[in-house]
Amino acid sequence: MPGTIALALGKRLETARHAAKLTRRQVHEASGVSVSMIRKLEDGERWPSDTVLVALARAVQTSPEELLDGPRRSDSRVHQAIPAIQRVIAAYDLPEDGPVRPLPELAAAVGRAVEQRVQSQYARLAEEAPPLLEELFRAVDQARGADRAHAARLLAQAVRSADAVAYKYQHRDLSGRLVELMRWAASLAADPALEAAAAYVRMETFFAAGQLGPGLRSLRTAVDRMPTLGTERLVAAAAALHMRAAVAAGRMRQADDARLHMREAEALAGRVPERLYDGTAVGPDSVEVHRLAVAVELGDPGDLQEAVAAAARWAPPRDLPAERRSHYYIDLGRAQVQLGRPQHAAESLLVARQIAPQHVREHGQVRAELATMVRLTRGRDARVMALARWARAV
Incomplete structure (x- = not known):
């Protein structure tokens, strides 16, 4: 059995054991599985037989499926709306006849969808996205010339909003299809900033x-393909690419590359006011949010200490989108967990939940963070346990 899979199962077993407030000896007494075997399973050194898995799941008050695959997705109106999005995009290039509002009205509707996305109002967005996408597919099909380019830009923004729902709620195949649709719409618009x-x-x-x-490499290629940065939109688009490249390089533990991209992002973002550009928040405040994210991804203790100290002096302003502000506190919690401060991390996650509960509850890194916090506190911190159960991390 691959080591990473066995290790993931071991972490889930250990988390469930601490959530149930059980020692390995108590799990042994309830399951009949030896203490040494439980230790080896939790350390990822062994893989359980079906009989052992069932016995352990019963002992730690969970199911074999959740030990193997992790907690089930939360119940949500979002999951009920996903099939409608799938049906609409299946025939994106063969839209049925129907009404199409004037482009200014469609632009207002797309603006509401973008606002729902950046404010993490995913349930409402998921329910309203299918008819809007269907109408925009008709608009692109029927329009000509400059109107078609305008309709394509609107479609790209609406598709991006729908993708946020699919991606956040773990519908990865659908997310991949929506990303390709966004690229298709951006190419129809022939808009370099939108393509970025x-x-x-x-x-x-x-x-x-x-x-x-x-x-x-794809992000660097996109930067290289951009024309001269002669407008605010193009400057912001390039800054956004560098911010995302910095996070990717950080996750790869390429410190020099991550810091280089952050310097590029900072220089570019300093040239534009903080606001949404083609659906992405860019500006000096967004750079600060990403600075913390990069420190967390790199995992250097010195950088983490500095980032946590900086958080005591700076907080994302309230006019930043809720999704971005909540992500800052999620990353702050991750930094605090890495520094062995689970109680402080719980405070950060509570702030993030207050800002954007739907975003926090469905965030995969939050679940991993909370599972680690359960293990660090051995299931004895009531606040951590309440958060973990709310987010279905245990």
Whole structure:
């Protein structure tokens, strides 16, 4: 059995054991599995037989499926809306006849979808996305000339909003299809800034597949292909690419590359006011948010100490989108966990939950963070346990 898979199962077993407030001896007494075997399983050194897995799951008050695959997805209106999005995009290039509102009205509707995305209102967005996408597919099909380019830009933004739902809620295949649709719409619009935004979003597929090297190359290629940065939109698009490249390089533990991309992002973001550009928040405050994210990905204790200290002096302003602000506190919690401060991390996650509960509850890194916090506190911190159960980390 591959070591990484066995180690992941071991971490889930240890987390479930601490959540149930059980020692290995108590699990042995409840399951009949030896203490030494439990230790080896938790350390990822052994793989359980079906009989042992069932016995251990019963002892730690979970199911074999959750030990193997992790906690089930939370119940949500979002998951119920996913099939409608899938049906609509299946025939994106063969839209049925129907009404199409004037482009200014469609632009207002797309603006609401973008706002729902950046404010992490995923349930409402998932329910309203299918008819909007369907209408935009008709608009692109029927329009000509400059109107078609305008409709394509609107479609790219709406598709990106729908992709946020698919990606956050772990519908990876659907997310990949939506990313390709965004790239298709951006190419129809022949808009370099929008094409750069599509490259920014495409990095999600590389993150999900664990293909960080190709993903980082794709971001660098997108930067190289950009024309002269003669407008605010183009400057912001380039800054966004560098911010995302810095995070990718950090996750690969390429410190020099990560810091180089952060310097590029800082220089570019300093030239534009903080706001949304083609759906991405860019500006000096967004650079600060990414600075913390890069420190967390690199995992250097000195950088983490400095980042946590900086968080005592700076906080993301309230006019930043909720998704970005909540991500800052998620990353702050991750830094605090890495520094062995689970109680401080719980405070950070509570702030993140207050800002954007839907974003926090469905964030994969939050679940991993909370599982680590459960192990660090041995399931004895009531606040940590409440958060972990709310996010279905245990």
